[in-house]
């Protein structure tokens with residue numbers, strides 16, 4: 065049966081596509097190339113998508129048009145010349161029409177047709193689609209190229225439907241244009257569309273009132289001819305330029321900076337900001353500092369410089385204040401590019417109403433009522449944005465296997481694999497779906513990548529005689545978690561933005577796009593294919609197959625550190641002498657962030673069995689006395705000092721409110737086993753005996769350590785128990801060495817590539833102890849008696865060779881009746897948690913450690 069009322073549509077096609085914007089057009093082109101029968105539908109009467117609907121005055125792209133264009137066909141590129149740096153809506157629409165004509169795409173597009181429902185038929189292994197006018201068709205593959213910003217949000221203002229004057233929505237602007245001459249006009253909303261249209265509406269209107277709920281950061285676009293630099297780069301090496309875009313962070317070739325806002329001198333900060341301001345490019349202002357998306361202090365430097373600019377332009381101080389965003393970090397809502405937006409508020413007939421101080425009471429037949437004031441209008445323009453990303457997808461009644469709808473599955477937020485597919489919805493693809501870079505990127509680059517991935521997937525399936533594909537729940541859960549991990553290390557989740565779904569009442573608050581970058585994302589998508597469709601279940605005449613798994617398990621910032629280290633090609637420590645390895649570690653330590661401020665730091669020495677032991681005491685800023693922590697640094701009994709673990713000790717001090725005493729001990733190979741143990745035990749006894757003098761609460765001593773230091777802490781607790789003192793209230797063992805058996809599985813699965821390697825661990829043991837000594841419980845505490853030891857907090861990291869022996873120690877302690885809190889640091893490596901202010905994802909784990917330590921203390925101390 066053919067679709068009724070929408071032209072000539074076959075009853076069955078290979079692929080049905082929703083949307084005829086940038087995504088749908090390119091998809092049709094590629095599908096046709098594959099020889100698949102495909103048809104696209106769009107509610108609109110022509111191609112263009114975003115650029116068909118958004119015809120409001122001032123509508124332009126905010127990514128330079130040299131870059132906001134297809135790259136798949138060099139012929140198309142040489143055929144088209146952009147007239148401006150940021151092209152207007154009519155020019156972009158003309159471009160997309162040109163594309164449709166050039167490749168003769170219209171014959172496979174049905175315009176004026178909305179897809180209202182799609183249901184998976186498992187028996188036929190096909191999707192059954194319904195159109196707005198009651199037509200039906202079936203397809204093997206169903207692709208929603210329906211856009212991220214294609215469903216305008218209906219204004220949630222009392223009386224919005226009552227107004228008798230003219231009502232306009234920026235996302236559904238009349239084709240014939242609007243003349244506001246002589247009219248009193250209201251614009252509700254100051255997002256991108258509002259900011260673009262307000263200066264032009266103000267030029268015509270007799271009076272313009274702008275209703276602002278949230279002020280937005282915006283920088284001057286400095287529009288003009290396309291950038292000569294970009295044009296030259298394209299002319300010299302078009303293919304290279306496009307390839308650089310594909311492997312860039314945001315889809316536009318740009319250099320990433322390593323200048324941190326925290327450490328850069330004021331003059332450098334100012335210069336970098338001014339350069340970005342002058343560039344009039346979003347990726348410039350979003351990349352002034354390397355850390356502005358993750359560090360609030362660095363972010364606020366940029367935010368404040370923008371606020372200075374706003375105050376410098378807007379003459380009325382109250383209006384300027386109202387236009388300055390202050391309650392969310394810069395960049396966490398999409399910043400805007402404007403042409404004389406802030407200047408517009410200096411015009412005598414333009415007024416700003418700040419809805420946070422003067423809310424709208426109701427829209428009436430004649431205008432807008434606020435508390436104590438009624439404003440009459442002839443026209444209201446709603447620039448109120450979109451139900452972004454998920455809205456267009458769930459607005460179609462998509463039903464997958466078992467009768468579950470997409471809307472129900474995503475009740476608590478979208479769950480996708482790579483933002484391309486979702487489990488339970490076989491053969492259903494999304495272009496720039498949630499949890500892909502999409503709206504955080506130059507979307508044309510992301511669209512091309514998705515379309516290429518989807519069509520390549522269909523080509524491979526056909527070649528392998530497969531016709532059903534669906535992600536596994538495991539792969540999908542892993543991707544959802546990875547997305548969350550990426551968002552959590554940034555400031556993005558702190559804003560009530562449309563990225564978070566916060567602009568739509570009742571929409572779940574989750575961060576929707578993938579923030580890890582276009583480059584990292586592309587790598588993940590490619591890897592999934594290289595690993596034999598990792599995380600997908602496939603089926604067809606060739607039979608079922610599934611290579612289940614998770615594509616990204618490591619924390620994103622840890623992955624960045626590992627990539628950086630790999631790129632430096634550092635020599636393995638185990639190839640060095642102990643002296644060279646120590647010097648090498650010192651050089652690395654010198655370049656890292658210092659860690660948090662503490663109340664006081666004292667360097668001193670305590671008596672050890674073979675001479676004085678240097679220690680560093682960290683005192684919290686609060687009034688003492690405090691709980692006390694005796695701490696032993698990591699470094700495989702060979703390396704390290706109170707300097708090497710300084711940032712971690714500061715963090716431990718501040719988070720736990722404890723005095724931390726970080727004690728040095730003798731190192732191997734100069735002083736082999738059991739010298740370090742003797743020193744550690746002596747130090748703990750001395751600290752316990754001098755607790756009050758150190759500012760500690762007597763009886764409130766925790767013994768702590770990282771790695772080999774964790775080994776010494778564990779051993780010390782056993783020795784103290786056997787010696788009948790000193791009293792130790794708790795032990796904190798961070799990735800401890802607990803046993804000399806290097807045959808545990810984590811030694812092979814995590815033995816290479818995660819900083820601490822199996823080879824290095826072997827080198828440490830060889831330096832530290834003879835074979836015969838290693839089985840001694842004071843070298844391998846897992847072999848000791850564990851009953852009667854102090855309560856323990858044991859932390860193990862997923863990608864640490866020492867993980868399994870740490871797990872074993874936690875389990876053995878619990879089996880021996882010792883209270884244990886075992887914290888498993890998911891996605892972390894041996895060095896993650898001590899890389900304070902570098903591995904940001906380690907911070908929540910350190911917070912959990914502090915909370916666990918507080919739980920070890922008796923109630924009397926807590927109160």
Ligand SMILES: Cc1cc2nc3c(=O)[nH]c(=O)nc-3n(C[C@H](O)[C@H](O)[C@H](O)COP(=O)(O)OP(=O)(O)OC[C@H]3O[C@@H](n4cnc5c(N)ncnc54)[C@H](O)[C@@H]3O)c2cc1C
Pocket residue numbers: 082083084085086087088105106107108112113114115116118123124125126127132177178179180209210211212213214257456460495496505506507508511
């Ligand atoms: C004003 C504005 C400016 C923008 N500027 C930029 C920019 O500078 N850079 C950038 O990267 N991105 C920008 N974007 C994002 C822009 O949406 C994308 O760049 C791109 O145009 C998306 O193309 P698309 O084909 O994926 O989706 P769209 O262009 O949104 O097209 C989707 C189409 O699907 C149709 N559709 C949806 N659901 C159905 C259905 N159920 N049945 C039938 N048809 C349906 C819609 O009618 C629409 O025509 C901007 C967005 C807006 C709103």
